[in-house]
Amino acid sequence: MSETKYRQVWNLDSLFIGGSESSQLLDHIRHLEIEISEFEEKTNSFNVPQKINESINVAILIDYIGDIRTNISQANSFITCLLAQNPKDRQAIILQGKITTINTRFEFTLKKVKNTLVKIDYHLWECLLNTDVLTNYKFILNEWREDVETNLSDEEQNLLSDLMVDGYHAWGQFYNSFMNNIMIKVQINGEQKNLSVGQAINLRSHPSEEVRKESHYALEDTWKENAELFAKILNHIAGFRLQVYKKHGLDNVIQESLIKNRMKEKTLDAMWSVISKFKDPFADYLNQKAKINGHKKMKSFNFWAPITTENQKIEYEDAVNFVLEHFGEFGTELEKFSRKAFSEGWIEAEDRANKSAVAFCSGFPLSKESRVFMTFGGTITDVLTLAHELGHAFHNEAMKSIHGMNKQYPMCIAETASTFSEMIILDVAIQKAKSTNEKLFLLDEKLKRSVMNFMNIHSRFLFEKKFYEERKEGIVSSSRLNEIMQEAIDEGYDGSLDNPSLHSWVWTPHYYITQSPFYNFPYSFGYLFALSLFAKAKEKGKGFEKSYLNLLRNSGSMCTEDLVMKHLGEDITSEAFWKKGIELCIKDVDEFIKLTSS
Missing domain, CATH: 1.20.140.70 (Oligopeptidase f, N-terminal domain)
Incomplete structure (x- = not known):
């Protein structure tokens, strides 16, 4: 055949x-x-x-x-x-x-x-x-x-509507256009290459520390060269938003995002409180991995480094088959939909220059289709990105029969289906690992997700909150933005990250999205919520897919607390809900340290 x-x-x-x-x-x-x-x-x-x-x-x-x-x-x-x-x-x-x-x-x-x-x-x-x-x-x-x-x-x-076209959204569009046209000069094996931002960022998971380090500093140099321009863009976006808040009598900079996420502040506080209390195990994971790499502390350019030489290069065809096989073990609808997406040309994955750096999924509600965009570089990270964006597409598929008034679901739920799809791939792959090295490789990739959601996303939230509070008093300089970023990373990572990118505020596109402030905590929410869904799925087997589809269909017509209560019977304003999800991730840390110690 x-x-x-x-x-x-x-x-x-x-x-x-x-x-x-x-x-x-x-x-x-x-x-x-x-x-x-x-x-x-x-x-x-x-x-x-x-x-x-x-x-x-x-x-x-x-x-x-x-x-x-x-x-x-x-x-x-x-x-x-x-x-x-x-x-x-x-x-x-x-x-x-x-x-x-x-x-x-x-x-x-x-x-x-x-x-x-x-x-x-x-x-x-x-x-x-x-x-x-x-x-x-x-x-x-x-x-x-x-x-x-x-x-x-x-x-x-x-x-206000007139001003938003040229004085607000235009800044966000300018950021995207400018970022997409930047080329990064990187030395790889003695050869200088001109790479898009996306291609350079993909080198974070290169097996060679020298290449990872070279890419990291090449990107940092580029951000430094353009820091003043990016600071101006960010300040103008934030300044406009704060003027709108002032007109509305809003003082809490998080309120707009809470409204858009249909979430109570009590829920957000409960989530961050639990995450803050349970950072030690993930700091232990970072320290253990740093030790394996020959360092006392985790270098930021080594975070995405592969822990073993297993599965270093994955061909696109193998990746697609891998995703389809494991989606099929969860449910027939997800597998059938994904096969359709591949067969009908809904996926853009070619690794080439002059593409956007950001992976995404776009829904086309009129034709009831989606399109997935990414740059496939042949790593397990790319496989997970593929699964992640297909999860978004599956959410669109679930909503295709819903009236346009009820299609708009909040950001925190938007990240649930995508994260859930990632977990399907990682969990089954870990179970089927043929060797300790392969299992360790996949477990490491899973733990990176936990660190990103409990530490990195937390640092982004802390940065944005502090930045907006200071922006109320006037323009925040690029040097001060670096200082705020340093403070946020130190707290978010519990002091366990060395040599971080203080210009993260430049290359993190979420800060420049004019439609949605604080597009950070929805990722952590979606991750922990997806963990709860995944636990239910493992308990109920393929029969859970029907309930899962109903949850996705309801996601545009219920507040977040009611949605979770209806489909999981859980109170998300309680710390107990979030603790259960994090405890599952702590077990991964224990397994990782056990395997690497032996």
């Missing part, structure tokens, strides 16, 4: 033929503009409902909102893919600007709808939500009523 070959370059023409010059895409954008205009007209004539039979008027607006969101997402995802595969695609950059303008018009009009709905008499509001045409949107509509942005007048909202 001949081996199956998997293409490494995705198929975008099945979405819109012709890339950034696509006439289909232009038609789609023109249709969007017409739809937005109709939505604006409907909104302008929409008055505060006075009777229960006016629920149909609200339902009509909801249909517009769902359709427009779907169409914007379809176009925006396509343009994101174009710029990822070719950051210098000028036409795609122009189209991105158009979609940003359209989305700003949409969000502004949506705010007007919210402002009208919030004026409805409370008793009538409850009656409206229980009508047949609105009951499925009860959670979202109640969320709208509590939207903090409704404090602004229409005039203020209009001004």
